[in-house]
Amino acid sequence: MNWINAIAQGLLLGGLYALFACGLSLLFGVVGIINLAHGDLAVLGGYVAVAILPSVHTNALWALLFVPPIFGAFGYVSQRTLLQRSLENGPLTTLLVTFGLSVVLQNALLEGFSADSHSLSIGKLATQALRINSQLSISYLRFGILVVAVVVLAGVQLLLARTSVGRQIRAVADDNEAAAISGVNTRHIAGIATGIAFVTVAIAGLANGMYSQFTPTSGSSLLLFAFEAVIIGGLGSLWGTLAGGCVLGLAGTIGAQIDSTMGTLIPHLVFLAVLAVRPSGFFPARAPA
């Protein structure tokens, strides 16, 4: 029964990892940016909630209403001003620019909020769970995060597949110049795609804040898990990202069940093994998304 519980908790944890990885996967698959500031942006989302929440409501779930839209606008603007310019200079420049952004964000948060850790309070919901039996229980919070991850991934998938904006985004991703010749405003479309990616980052950051605590420098470990989930799942594939997140989560909880000192090591070993055996991941994208 302990094993079943470990598997259940691993899948639930996978939801959080997948939520993190979604924005990273989208930005890489569609816009072609490897965003090294991804984890720090998620942490920034948490801090935006910490700063604004007291004037809205004590329950952090309210932050889901206002932080993601702010991030959407932020994403669009940063694509049009900062990222697009670096993109035109080649892939190495975007790496450097996002790395720089990561350093700037961490230090700005340190200045603004000090290095103290924060947590987003959602009241009793944080500890309540559905008791299936004495050994197996499903936390509402963790289950909620998994559901949100699935909804976000499905939503992004639908948007790309079924809407006119989605078609334009895919066109830009496939061939930027051809799309431009056909009359697509490519910069505007790339801005929208980045905005969507930032919305998912904000949701992930809030989920993380409710799940545990965060500090200005906790972004790098989040980036690591997001990267591993994307690579295991297959670059640019959204459902692969969900699978990747779940594989990581399972590796962690099952590893800890075997030996508690292994809980943090095994996910990284699994990641290395996938890189060695199947470098393109389990579900490599044929077309982006």
Next chain:
Amino acid sequence: MTAGTTDDTPTPQPDFGPVLSRRTLLRGAGAGATALGAGWLLDACSSGLKGGSSGSGKKTITIGFVSPQTGPLAGFALSDNYVVDTIRKSSAFSKGIKVGSKTYDVNIVVADSQSDPNRASQVAKQLITSNKVDMILVTSTPEVTNPVASVCESQGVPCVSTVVPWESWYFGRGAKQGTTFQYTTMFFFGLAEFGKTFIPMWDRIPNNKKVAEMFPNDADGTAFRQGWPPLLQPKGYTGVDGGAYADGTTDYTAMISKFKSEQCEIYVNGPLPPDFNVFWKQAAQQGFKPKLATVAKVLLFPADVVALGDLVINIATDAWWTPTMPYKSSIDGTTAQQLGDNFTQATGKQWVQSLGSTYSLFEVAYNAFTKASDPHDAKDVADKLRTMNYTGMCGALNFGGGPVPGVGIMKPAGVQWKKGTGKFPYDLKIVDNSANPDAPIEGDLEPTNA
């Protein structure tokens, strides 16, 4: 990040004026580099000369104070700035410390370790080379005290640590039984006192004598893992080790399942505060409800407690100082109650245990300096520290009579978090004084989960 490292010593910045051309920038940078280089040489010379000719008319005693004012351990340091201010204003320090016939001004330099061991040793080196401190006081967990104490021991600067289990401080720095550190001393307590505080509380709650142990793979966790079993066995308790997990683990399913399947009814730990936050929430989700949780290193302070909410009610821990303990300052007679009340009045915050321990650091420094023949004579001051024996804000402390040389032992009381009755959401109440009969009982010991 320069925030908080040097309170009293502004760093001169070259002024480039309004127009910053490439040339002036380069020139400025060159000058800066030269200045840095020269400073480095001067530092090297002066530290080389230190022991020899210290009485060159310098009539100031400089005390360095290191604590984790930001980062995951920031809760420990919440009251430190208030205590340093109080100490600076106290007549004993503001009028200068009298050593023999001379009176010395006192300069206290505060440094922030940012909860990072590397940063801690860095600021200790800075205090020694740039501020020329005569003593370093350091507080709050081995992650802060050990790197600072190691630097002090190697540089020959007297140092007093507190709020660190003595085993983590002593063995954690590579000492073997019989080793004596010459310059570094400390006061706090160790595993024996944890045992004397926690086990009588367990005995008062009927239970099956199975103890869930959550000890991480770090300095404190390792010391606890080795130290608890010999304390448990004579009292008939059996420990269930949850495994040496890494600090920062995000999921505790395996550990919780183990505690549940072993049916542990007592819980003891020594984690970092954010990890306990994740663990305790998950334990509640998965239905691990020990009859009595006695925690170490976490929930010592109100800030952590508020982050967990009502889940903290009736969790027990140790208190090395409370305002209700019948103690008073050895330098100006302030009572513990006054210190606590003044803190709340000045900051609007609830009292914290580190008020007492940080205050006592400065009492110890004061006593050592007044007894020494020359406050700049590091060996003499360190001698006075190792034989320190006085009664003050934290009760009686005897550095010569501890388990190893230079370690003074405090007597903690057993306390529980209760729903607040006054201004604050939760109150810390003394519920058991087996280890420290001085402490007045303020509430009933109740099970964490009935």
